[in-house]
Amino acid sequence: MSKGDGAETAEDRLRKKSTPLVRKIAAEHRVDIATIPGTGFAGRVTKQDILGYIERAPAGVSGPGPRSPGHAVIEHPAVEPWPGDRVEPMSKIRKITADHMIMSRRVSAHVTSFFEVDYTRVAELRRKHKQSYAERAANLTFLGFIAKACAENLRKHPVVNAAVSGDTIIYRRDINIGIAVALDWGLIVPVVKHADELSLIGLARAISDLGERARAKKLSPDEIQRGTFTITNPGVFGSYAGAPIINQPQVAILGVGTIEKRPKVVALPDGGDTIAIRTMGMISMSYDHRVVDGADADRFLADVKQMLQEFPEGAL
DSSP states (O other), rough: OOOGGGGGHHHHHHHHHOOHHHHHHHHHTTTTGGGOOSGGGGGGGOOOHHHHHHHSSOOTTOOOOOOBBTBBOOOOOOOOOOOOOHHHHHHHHHHHHHHHHHHHHHHEEEEEEEEEOOOOHHHHHHHHHHHHHTTTOOOOOEEEEEEEEEEEEEHTTTGGGEEEEETEEEEEEOEEEEEOETTTTEEEEEEETGGSSSOOHHHHHHHHHHHHHHHHHHHOOGGGGOOEEEEEEEEGTTTOOOOOOOOBBBBBEEOOOOOOEEEEEEEEETTTTTEEEEEEEEEEEETTTTTHHHHHHHHHHHHHHHHHHHGGGGOO
C-alpha cells in the first residue's frame, strides 16, 4: 500500500519512534513529529531537533496542545497582575526550559552532594600560564580546569556519564560535556564533543567559542545536542553553592560555586596546624538516585577534587 493510500511509510514510522520526552514536547506544542527532519540514529527526531524546530517556527505554529495519553501537559497556574506590573510572555526558549525543568524534577530522584575544593594550585597555574594561553587565543579560566577534571574522571565513573531509558541504563561511550550559558532570553547548553580527547587548551578554546556563539545566536543545532554530562557555573555571579536540576536525559549535573580567597586551616609538616589564605570554592553535583548511588557520586567528586587540588603540569 502506498503512502497516498493513507498508510505511513517505514520512514515515517521510524521517525515517530522517538523518546517519550520528544513525543511529550510534540504533543504540548501540537507538532507532527513526522514533519521534522531528524538528526538522530536512522533519522529519528531528537530533543534538540524538536526544540530547534519550535524555536524557529513562526508565531502561532506551535502552542499548548490537547492532552494526549501518557503525556500530561504541564500547566502553569495563572496569577493576577497588580496595577503597575509589567506582563511579558515567556520566550519560546524560556517556556521550553520551564517545562523541561519541571519534567526533570518529576522524572529523576534528585540528590545533591557538596564538596569544598582548594583551588590554590589551579590559581598558581593560571597565573603562570595565562599569558602564554592568551597568545594562543585561549582564555585560561577556572571553568576550563574544572571541565578537564570532569572529562578525565567521567571515564572512570561511567554511571555518572549515563542515561536512563525505561528500566535500562545507557552507559554512554562518548564524553560530551555541556556548558550552561545564561542568556538574556533564557538558558542554553552548548556541548563540547569528545571532551576527554581534548587538551586543556583545546577545552578552553571550545568553551570560549561556544559561549560567544551562544550569546550571538550562532550555534548550529548539532552543537546543542548529544550531551552526556552538564556543568553550570552560577559562581561567576557570586553564588556560594547550589543544587542544579538535572539536564534530561542525563543523570548528573555539576554546579560550580564562586571561587575566592578564604581563610583555611592548613596542616604543617611537623603535624601542627595554621590558618592560611587559600583560593577556595564549592562544587556540587545533583544526580539521579535511580541509578547513581551516593557512593558513586561522592567517589566521582572526590576524584575531581583531588585532580583540581593536585593538577598535573602534564595535563596543561
